[in-house]
Amino acid sequence: MWQKVRQFLHQWLPISSDQQSEPGREIHELLVRSPEDMQAHQQWKHQGGEEDFTDRLRHAYNVYRAGMDPEDTELDFMEFRTSSGFIIHLKDDESAGKEAPFIMDGLRDKILASGYRQTISERRIIQRKNRKEILERYYLKPPMDHQPGGAADQRFGNITIELLSCGQYPCNLKFITTAYPGRAHKPACSFGELMELLIA
Numbered sequence: 001m002w003q004k005v006r007q008f009l010h011q012w013l014p015i016s017s018d019q020q021s022e023p024g025r026e027i028h029e030l031l032v033r034s035p036e037d038m039q040a041h042q043q044w045k046h047q048g049g050e051e052d053f054t055d056r057l058r059h060a061y062n063v064y065r066a067g068m069d070p071e072d073t074e075l076d077f078m079e080f081r082t083s084s085g086f087i088i089h090l091k092d093d094e095s096a097g098k099e100a101p102f103i104m105d106g107l108r109d110k111i112l113a114s115g116y117r118q119t120i121s122e123r124r125i126i127q128r129k130n131r132k133e134i135l136e137r138y139y140l141k142p143p144m145d146h147q148p149g150g151a152a153d154q155r156f157g158n159i160t161i162e163l164l165s166c167g168q169y170p171c172n173l174k175f176i177t178t179a180y181p182g183r184a185h186k187p188a189c190s191f192g193e194l195m196e197l198l199i200a
Contacts, residue, residue, distance in 0.1 A: 084191035085176035
């Protein structure tokens with residue numbers, strides 16, 4: 001049992017918490033979508049791709065919230081005390097793998113529309129011993145909330161969206177929210193409230 005829990009946590013944690021790559025074998029660059037990428041994203045939305053994904057996420061979350069066995073075995077939810085989110089496993093889903101960058105950007109856009117700030121947009125190319133990994137990552141923070149002498153509103157906490165590709169193929173897409181601990185911030189809103197924003 002504990003082996004399965006450790007394996008799941010290994011998948012769950014942001015890549016930045018994972019094992020480090022070999023020295024001198026990592027490239028960092030800004031994650032910037034090309035005009036062709038942005039046009040393809042708009043076409044995907046126009047053809048109903050974003051709506052289809054939202055329907056999929058809504059159904060999977062409702063099944064999870066009801067405590068039933070998952071129907072969508074490629075989508076896992078996880079809730080901890082200070083960190084929650086979901087993982088989409090892409091290795092065995094070619095169509096979802098092709099759409100993964102659009103899904104990633106669509107999730108980011110919904111969070112930005114709620115008032116969040118994007119502080120990191122990066123691509124890391126990691127040459128490991130037996131394979132090359134490409135990690136694309138967005139890191140978003142809640143709106144500035146200056147309350148002299150009072151606790152700041154952290155909304156849902158910090159949000160990380162990561163797309164990991166192994167070789168040429170996407171492996172998984174992670175959406176993770178992490179709450180700020182301590183008295184300097186008000187308690188974070190629930191993961192359920194965040195999901196309502198994503199599946200609206």
